[in-house]
Amino acid sequence: MHWKCSVCNLLWHEDSPPESCPKCQSPGEKYEKLSAEAWQLIERSRFTNGLHTQLLCLIPRLKDLAEKGIEDDLDARCVALFKRVLEDVTYWENSSKAELNGHVNRGKWG
Numbered sequence: 300m301h302w303k304c305s306v307c308n309l310l311w312h313e314d315s316p317p318e319s320c321p322k323c324q325s326p327g328e329k330y331e332k333l334s335a336e337a338w339q340l341i342e343r344s345r346f347t348n349g350l351h352t353q354l355l356c357l358i359p360r361l362k363d364l365a366e367k368g369i370e371d372d373l374d375a376r377c378v379a380l381f382k383r384v385l386e387d388v389t390y391w392e393n394s395s396k397a398e399l400n401g402h403v404n405r406g407k408w409g
């Protein structure tokens with residue numbers, strides 16, 4: 300069975316909930332049993348959430364490259380390209396974060 304702490308969202312995979320939450324120390328009564336559908340949604344979402352996480356880990360490096368290219372200022376076309384990269388990467392970052400936030404709010408997280 301799968302349980303979720305209603306206080307801190309820690310998942311618990313045992314026949315019964317813990318006596319107290321190992322993360323937030325709330326009493327075990329704060330654990331809610333997840334339905335099969337809720338658990339399947341969490342499992343199904345893990346791969347995609349991992350992809351978003353990997354994308355977000357790459358973004359600081361891409362931003363750094365774009366900023367270095369802008370600062371280098373070899374020529375106008377390169378600067379324009381690096382500015383575009385910076386804009387696009389910022390869009391990817393914000394969109395990926397928005398998707399993850401939506402997943403958390405719709406039970407596609409855990």
Ligand SMILES: [Zn+2]
Nearest residue numbers: 304307320323
């Ligand atoms: Zn907890």
